[in-house]
Amino acid sequence: MNWRAVLSEAGRNLASGTTRAAVFALALFAVAGGLAVADARSVVALEQRAAEFVASGASVRTLVAEGMTDGRSCERLGGVEGVRAAGALAAADPLVLEAMPANPLPAYEVTPGMAGVLGVHSVSADGAWLPADLARTLGVRAGETLATTTGPLTVAGTYRYPEDGRDSRLRHAVLVPRPAAGTFDECWAEVWPLSESTDALVYAAAEVRPGTTSNMTIGQLNNRFGASFDGRAEFTGRATRFGLPACALAGLVLGFVAVRLRRLEYAGALHVGVSRRALLGSTVVETAAWSLAAFALAAGALVFAVTVGNPADRLEVYLIGIRGPLAAACAAQAGAVAALLLVREKHLFGYFKNR
Known part of the structure; x- marks a missing residue:
């Protein structure tokens, strides 16, 4: 199967709803976007506290x-x-x-x-x-x-x-x-x-x-406002600092689940002679479609989050926050590929019985 056929197959799966792209995009956006916005607001609040500390003469x-x-x-x-x-x-x-x-x-x-x-x-x-x-x-x-x-x-x-x-x-x-x-x-x-x-x-x-x-x-x-303000310690110790690994984990799980739910379909394709390389190509394209959609939604929400309050370092705060959705999109690919590699043609009838 050449790359045009792979893209065509991926397009049909997306258009027909087989991929469940909308469901997984919204799920990934809810997790990664929510964590990114929370982290960005945490950093903005910390920056505002620092500005207030300095403005007060402290x-x-x-x-x-x-x-x-x-x-x-x-x-x-x-x-x-x-x-x-x-x-x-x-x-x-x-x-x-x-x-x-x-x-x-x-x-x-x-x-x-x-x-x-x-x-x-x-x-x-x-x-x-x-x-x-x-x-x-x-x-x-x-x-x-x-x-x-x-x-x-x-x-x-x-x-x-x-x-x-x-x-x-x-x-x-x-x-x-x-x-x-x-x-x-x-x-x-x-x-x-x-x-x-x-x-x-x-x-x-x-x-x-x-x-x-x-x-x-x-x-x-x-x-x-107290005798001191250790911005570095408060930044590294903020509760939302775990947002990045949490986003990556969410992307990995959702990518894995998205393919695992279709294991019968993939095992059947292998059974009729479709190469694993072709399946891998279509899986990457389909996963990219919904993971990048989630990333775009999260990036848009993050723009609003770093604008509220008019922080001085908007770009820096944005770059901190956007790492989570980006990691989630990349991890979704890894999860999808891992799930596909675990699919075996010899398990076709087992998948059929447990569908």
Whole structure:
């Protein structure tokens, strides 16, 4: 039997319903597609938790070393792998507005690197930074000036600082950038991903002097979401990580069952002289038809699953999830071929009796 005859026979089996293609395609889609979607949603949820952790400021480590924090050393931490940005901070004299002389605003001197830590949206190189909520309360925008008792103060930029559990000192404070030369009281470093080695490196910003009694401590800007977030461990330990082998097993079983149910037909074909090679060819084609249909359905469902929630790494999440349906489609072929190889012509009458 040539390949055209094989394809023709497979086509007739599919069209007539002999293959039960629709049943097995839907069954494989239900298992592989469901597991793939569940795994994708698990990864998306993990990514969203990580984004929430970072956005809350929980990844910002704060070294408190009053009068011993070297500004330049702190700034240089921003160039270390694993540290996104770093800046030093020190308390300054309160700022008195002419419109509010009885309510001075707390002020801090900061190094330029603090802009990266706080996400400052700056429109000018000179001036102070204000929290966005405070700027709205004062009715001022970036680029405008505030009248203070010491003269006009330009608002160079603003930054978001919500009341979400983070250190509240900067929520209503004015930050005045100055060069990193000299000493400060604190060093803030945004560390991601978190690691004990990077935390230990933050201590390098402290300038220890003989005879000093000040304590040095490393804290966290916001501890609402816990002290750490080990994304790698949570990813490798997620409950849906077994989706890939489960999909492969499902494909193997369904492929085997699809052929095993037709063992009488295959044994009869062998009995009348059809070669096993021809049967193998038609089996591969028929199995490919329903397994690839299931794969296409799962791939479509997965597109929707990785889009909901607008994750940043859609492609990566999709590639993780699609492995399950792909493995299921390949395993279905293996199961079908294995079942066909177990069919024997000499068992024809036994198959007939047990049909």
